[in-house]
Amino acid sequence: ETARLTLDRDFTIAPVGRRLFGSFVEHMGRCVYTGIFEPGHPTADEHGFRADVLELTRELGVSVVRYPGGNFVSGYRWEDGVGPVADRPTRLDLAWRQIETNRFGLDEFMTWTRAAGVEPMMAVNLGTRGIQEACDLLEYANHPGGTRLSDLRAEHGRPDPYGIRLWCLGNEMDGPWQVGHKTADEYGRLANETARAMRLVDPDVRLVLCGSSNSRMPTFGGWEATVLEHAYDAVDYLSLHAYYEEDGDLPGFLASAADMDRFISSVVATADHVAAKQRTRKRIDLxxxxxNVWNQADYHGREREPFEEAPRLIEDTYTAADAVVVGDLLITLLRHADRVAVACQAQLANIIAPIRTEPGGPAWRQSIFHPFALTARHARGEVLRVEPVSPSLDTGRHGEVPQLSAVATLDEDGVTLFAVNRSPDRPLEMTADLRDVHADRVVEACTLAEDDPHRVGGPAEEVRPRPLDGVKADGGTLTAVLPPASWTMVRLG
Ligand code: AHR
Known part of the structure; x- marks a missing residue:
């Protein structure tokens, strides 16, 4: 099998937005407690932050971190998590049936974001709460001083405003599982009014309106159109969420990014449709x-379990195939860099995460860590439209999809090409016409592929990228053979 593509410096999509390499920290399971925060852990610093996890977070190249949920935010009282720790209440979290001690809250999160070198992205509770509480939280976080809540922040030892720019107007409000779930009209009106009031507190915020929880929701499409009809003028972005699982179908799973691609295109079309109806030139980005990959076969919700502190929830152990899919999802996000402004892999630690930890024990990189870290590090400059011409694969789940998925980025140091061979059993010969990119020296070529795509990586990090032999760049043409079910990165200088 052969596939070809073209790298031309004039065929650009958009600059590589750093916010595409976001992650997510929810008060869920062991993401916060014994994930990023574990006072008493051998590596814990004076704030109780695990230094091993901080180091891996920096290595992962995460740019933005969304917080504090997720479904958790829809019943959360942000005030519980600020002020002297001894005075903070212990509460029931109804989303995940957890006991929430509130030892970690907004101020700790902000201190952690600075240690990690990431931008915060906050979510407000539009499930059980409304406009006033959202404005209060924003006043506490961003108002310079001289008001009750901004002075309270100063009393808590944080005189300088946090200046948080990115804010989510609730979470998955279309989902019947959400505490305070709403219809599209109810949510659209509430989000619009909340957004308008938040802009009065701080005109520099960038606001995210909830789209559908996933593209299989019965209300998908209609939900996006209705909430945008209500809130188009007041918001900046519309959210998308998607999790992919193998579910006993490896060929279909390896093609998951084809579904993400269609999902993005449909939401862009819906947003632009509302823009046309509203006769506005304002464009809503995503x-x-x-x-992420979330193998949900063993997940049955938590309707009856006892309430617990930091339970072990959805701690997926990832395979080589999972890492290939994660790499392909990142390729797809880059290919849509003209409309996708922010993207967050869910989540950062332990919960369906690239970083796993044991309480009191080690932290390690899962297989999915590697394509994320390498893409975040080496996707720089402009995204190029490479237009692969590829054999196709017939997958039951996603129909006919191209066997090769690819994207490239170009900056002053050269070109980086990211490519996935989606076939579970056939190698793919790839040729790239290098045209005028002036980069014909192979600086690095690596691939993540295992003879057994179901091989899992544990604390010994057995599943990771290895050098790819035989990659050549001669006479303006790059050639490489991509193993079956592989994610590959080639850097040219
Ligand atoms: O990331 C795990 C959960 O998945 C989030 O809390 C929710 O928003 C989504 O359904």
Whole structure:
């Protein structure tokens, strides 16, 4: 099998937005407690932050971190998490049936974001709460001083405003599982009024309106159109969420990114349709603020379990195939960099995460860590439209899809090409016409592929990228053979 593509410096999509490499920290399971925060852990600093996890977070190249949920935010009282720790109440979290001690809250999160070198993205509770509480939280976070809540922040030892720019107007409000779930009209009106009031508190915020929880929701499409009809003028972004699982179908799973691609195109079309109806030139961009592989076969919700503190929830152990899919989802986000402004892999630690930890024990990189870290590090400059011409694969789940998925980025140091061979059993020969990119020296070529795509990586990090032999760049043409079910990165200088 052969596939070809073209790298031309004039065929650009958009600059690589750093906010595409976001992640997510929810008060869920062990993401916060014994994930990023574990006072008493051998590596814990004076704030109780695990230094091993901080180091891996920096290595992962995460740019933005969404917080504090997720479904958790829809019943959360942000005031519980600020002020002297001894005075903070312990509460029931109804979303995940957890006991929430509130030892970690907004101020700790902000201190952690600075240590990690990431931008915060906050969510407000539009499930059980409304406009006033959202404005109060924003006043506490961003108002310079001289008011009750901004002075309270100063009393808590944070005199300088946080200046948080990115704010989510609730989470998955279309989902019947959401505490305070709403119809599209109810949510659209509430989000519009909340957005208008938040802009009065701080005109510099960038606001994310909830789209559908996933593209299989019965209200998908209609929900986006209705909430945008209500709130188009008041918001900046519309959210998308998607999780992919193998579910006993490896060929279909390896083609998951084809579904993400269609999902993004449909939401862009819906947003532009509302723009046309409203006769506005304003363009709504997308915030893909939850995406990942989540093998849900063993997940049955938590309707009856006892309330617990930091329970072990959805701690997926990832395979080589999972890492290939994650790499392909990142390729797809880059290919839509003209409309996807923010993207957050869900989540950062332990919960369906690239970083796993044990309480009191080690932290390690899962297989999916590697394509994320390498893409975040080496996708720089402009995204190029490479237009692969590829054999196709017939997958039951996603119909006919191209076997090769690819994207490239170009900056002053050269070109980086990211490519996935979606076939579970056939190698793919790839040739790239290098035209005028002036980069014909192979600086690095690596691939993540295992003879057994179901091989899992544990604390010994067995599943990781390895050098790819035989990659050549001669006479303006790059050639490489991509193993079956592989994610590959080639850097040319
Ligand atoms: O990331 C896990 C959960 O998945 C989030 O809380 C929710 O928003 C989504 O359904």
């Amino acid at each position: 915030s893909f603020d939850e995406w």
